[in-house]
Amino acid sequence: MDLITEIYRRLYEAYGPQSWWPAETWFEVVVGAVLTQNTAWKNVERAIENLKRAGLLEPRKLYETNDEFVEMLIKPAGFWKLKARRLKNLLQKLAEHDFDFYRLRESLTRDELLSVAGIGPETADSILLYAFEQPVFVVDNYTRRIFTRVGVLNGKENYSQIQSMFQRAVKDIETMKEYHALLVEHAKKVCKKREPRCDSCALKDLCQTWNKVRSETAV
DNA sequence: GTCCAGTTAC
DNA sequence: GTAACCGGAC
Structure with a gap:
């Protein structure tokens, strides 16, 4: 062996x-994957909780929210200005697939994710594996x-x-x-x-x- | 190698 | 006080 x-x-x-990833929806996995970049998970949980309470843990809503408000909510996760931008960049990519889970699972590729500014190999693979059930380590x-x-x-x-x-x-x-x-x-x-x-x-x-x-x- | 830049663990 | 935190871009 x-x-x-x-x-x-x-x-x-x-x-x-x-039984990972600790999240209720595929979109929560996506958001968490970005927010946890070089950041303790406990702080990510706070940021996610803030987004949830604001009703923004839904792709279209978050996409339409102005950056300043998102920055404020995700502050506990650190790198807040940077990560708000990264989330927006990623949401723009998800929008190309109409934010549709089944469509994303079918056609969102690793290269597409890596083409998004702020999405590197680990974040891309976390999203592919845990949000869309793709076989990547x-x-x-x-x-x-x-x-x-x-x-x-x-x-x-x-x-x-x-x-x-x-x-x-x-x-x-x-x-x-x-x-x-x-x-x-x-x-x-x-x-x-x-x-x-x-x-x-x-x-x-x-x-x-x-x-x-x-x-x-x-x- | 440095920046980003909040919160906890030690 | 400062190292560490489910990184990525420059």
């Missing part, structure tokens, strides 16, 4: 099903951190190289959704940037970083 599959099994065993900073520490990556691979590696091992959409969610959970709870909790890590026996520390502190 390959390492990628084994790590999935370990994480699933440790954390259980995550989402690579984020957490994925890089965990697999670099374990020793599968050397830290110099680019996005598409890492994505290819996962997509060779994982084929079905549900596992792709679950795997990324489990990596996020693991990175937040255990494989943290500062003071990782290696002692309680489900991957420690597979992890180069952990084994290095162990061999150096052994008597």
Whole structure:
């Protein structure tokens, strides 16, 4: 069994099903994917709640709202001026498909998303996978951190190289959704940037970083 | 590498 | 105080 599959099994065993993305509608996934760029999810939740209360978590409504009002509502998520612009850019693209879920799911391509200013590979793939059920693996900073520490990556691979590696091992959409969610959970709870909790890590026996520390502190 | 630029964790 | 946060553009 390959390492990628084994790590999935370990994480699933440790954390259980995550049932991602945490959102009620496809459009909430889209908005959340933009707002969470380099931002703690807790702050994104506040921004989404503000949009929801204002009745703007609906594509046409948000598209027609002036930027200043949107900026005010999404402030808790940070980068507010930038992200209001990015949401508008993205909405303009969705408008080309009449904001229609089924039409978008049929015809919205990755290249189209990447052509939108402010939508990079991770945001595009999050939208494709979690909003429109397309089989793409989402690579984020957490994925890089965990697999670099374990020793599968050397830290110099680019996005598409890492994505290819996962997509060779994982084929079905549900596992792709679950795997990324489990990596996020693991990175937040255990494989943290500062003071990782290696002692309680489900991957420690597979992890180069952990084994290095162990061999150096052994008597 | 730097900017963006709010909120929490440490 | 400052590092970190489900990045992307320049």
